[in-house]
Amino acid sequence: MPMLRMMSWVSLRLGRRVARLVLHLIALYFVLFASDSRRASLSYLPRVLGRPATWLDLYRHFFCFAATIHDRIYLINRRYDLFDIDIQGEENVRPLIDAGQGVFLMGAHLGSFEVMRAIGRQVPGLRVAMVMHGDNAQKINTMLAAINPEASMDVIPLGQIDSMLQVQERLDDGMLVGMLSDRTLGNEPMAQVNLLGATAALPTGPFRMAALLRRPVVFMVGLYMGENRYQVHFETLADFTDIPRGQRAQAVETAVERYTELLNRYTRLAPYNWFNFFDYWQDVPASLNDANE
Secondary structure: OHHHHHHHHHHHHHOHHHHHHHHHHHHHHHHHHOHHHHHHHHHHHHHHHOOOOOHHHHHHHHHHHHHHHHHHHHHHOOOHHHOEEEEEOHHHOHHHHHHOOOEEEEEOOEEOOOOHHHHOOOOOOOOEEEEEEHHHHHHHHHHHHHHOOOOOOOEEEEOOOOHHHHHHHHHHOOOEEEEEOOOOOOOOOEEEEEEOOEEEEEEOHHHHHHHHOOOEEEEEEEEEOOOOEEEEEEEEEEEOOOOOHHHHHHHHHHHHHHHHHHHHHHHHHOHHHEOOOOOOOOOOOHHHHHHHO
């Protein structure tokens, strides 16, 4: 936390351009010494690039991650003037926001979800609550307090008795409920999918929740495009509003397939924006397959 506070001070006092010079050293350090993350990057990059990865590719991957983390300092402090943010697909989410019935916003560890703070100026009425595991929720709030004591995020922790009720309350209030749906931290049902030409596992829980609460689902990704540029994409993913109970399982399966399709598309569009630095293409445990069936 002291390092984070120091980096925040340097960034806000000396400016983004000066502070970003430090990021090059950070990225180089991780390329050289973070062996597990380097192996994960070398497993991912050839799949998305369609060729062997070079040391420059590794460096670009780590630097992109460092840059998006660093930009959080400015986004959390409402320095939106520093960024050029291009919004695409607003027509896929605007009518749902205007309807006021609540929407699930499915993202991934791809690019920056934090740019949602900035586009709230351009998409009036956009209010987001994030669903995440309790430990992560505590870490996020601690990080926000270190960067800006006045910053806050509406976080719904999973694993509590009233978690589902909190989600429904936010939806009933017309909010967007966001989830990063490409990771699992527990023994929950998984689906085998074809991601970048090989078998990977995705949790089905977020889609089951959306189906149970009968809400539309929009895919959202905020891609870092270099310098101060971001591209935000909204894509229609699923609409569980009128799905009969007997067809719910099939609708969830279709939604997972659509989510996988979008991950394939946007990882190829911005390959260095993928921030899952672990063995993502490992075998799916049989117990999780059985649970999904």
